[in-house]
Amino acid sequence: GPQGLSNTSWAFAKMSQKFDDLMDAISEEVKVKVDEFEPQNLSNTAWAFATLRIENEDLMRKLSAKVVEKLDVCSCRDLA
Numbered sequence: 001g002p003q004g005l006s007n008t009s010w011a012f013a014k015m016s017q018k019f020d021d022l023m024d025a026i027s028e029e030v031k032v033k034v035d036e037f038e039p040q041n042l043s044n045t046a047w048a049f050a051t052l053r054i055e056n057e058d059l060m061r062k063l064s065a066k067v068v069e070k071l072d073v074c075s076c077r078d079l080a
Contacts, residue, residue: 005030006041009048018052027059034062042067 009026012019030037030045037045046063049056 002030002033002037002041005033006037006044006048010044013048013051016052018054023049023052023054027054027056031059031062034066037066039067039070039073042070 005026009023009030012022027049034042042063046060046067049059
């Protein structure tokens, strides 16, 4: 689910490990499930892809649009 996708992308970014096939698969799954993501999942996923310098405009648009939708329920910690 969203937590697993977020945690997996975060973990690989934290280790500076960029596996294109894996990150492509995560990206596609995130785009399908983005409506299920909590604010912290959105933030962590965006951070992971940015940290790994993966340019995926469609993914970032979907993540950022969902963050904007959820701003009223986001804490500062969610967005950090």
